[in-house]
Amino acid sequence: MGEPETAPASRPAPLAERSDEQPPAVAIVMSSRSEMPVMEKAAQELEERGIAFEVKVLPAHHDPDAVRDYARNARERGLRVIIAGSSYSATLPAMIAANTDLPVIGVPISGPHSIAGGFDGLAAIAQMPPGMPVAAVGVNQAINAAVLATRILHA
Known part of the structure; x- marks a missing residue:
């Protein structure tokens, strides 16, 4: 099990990956590259707001x-x-929340592995469980997750 995958090279590097920019304040993580079309909307929203971020693929079930560690x-x-x-099943948001005290925002995604169109993830x-809070946004609503992250940063 090697290093976690980073965002595909087909799109410009996110702000956080540019050496002349500030370090990332927000992480956008997903379990699989297949979730990128939904999650890149959060990246676009953060970029428009001038917030530095990083994008990672972290396969929770496989690694x-x-x-x-992340x-x-x-x-x-x-x-x-x-x-x-x-x-x-929201394994990734749960594992992240269990291992950090940072705010975690979960984005349920409808997809081929979703049993109920993303509502199972929601x-x-x-x-x-108690003590492991994860904020939830609507199914496929990565933009709302970015807006909420912005509000948390500016609170």
Whole structure:
């Protein structure tokens, strides 16, 4: 199990990956590259707002150690909010929330692995165990996750 995947090279590097910009304040993570079309909307919204971010693919079911390490070291790297997309059972947002004290925003994604069109993920995100809060936005609403992250940063 190697390094977590980064955003595909087909689109310009996010602000956080440009050396002349500020370090990322927000992380956008997803379990699979197939979730990129939904999650890149959060990246676009943050970029329009001038907020530095990073994008990572962290396969929670296939490399849980990488997810744990990423979440545990997020604050040290300067991150302040994590947006986590999930097209299945909300495993990624849950694992991130269990391993950091940063705010985590879960984006349920409808997709081929979603049993109920993304509403299964929404229910899972909304029903996290006590002490592991994850904010939930609507199905495929990555833009709202970016807006909420912005509000958290400016609170």
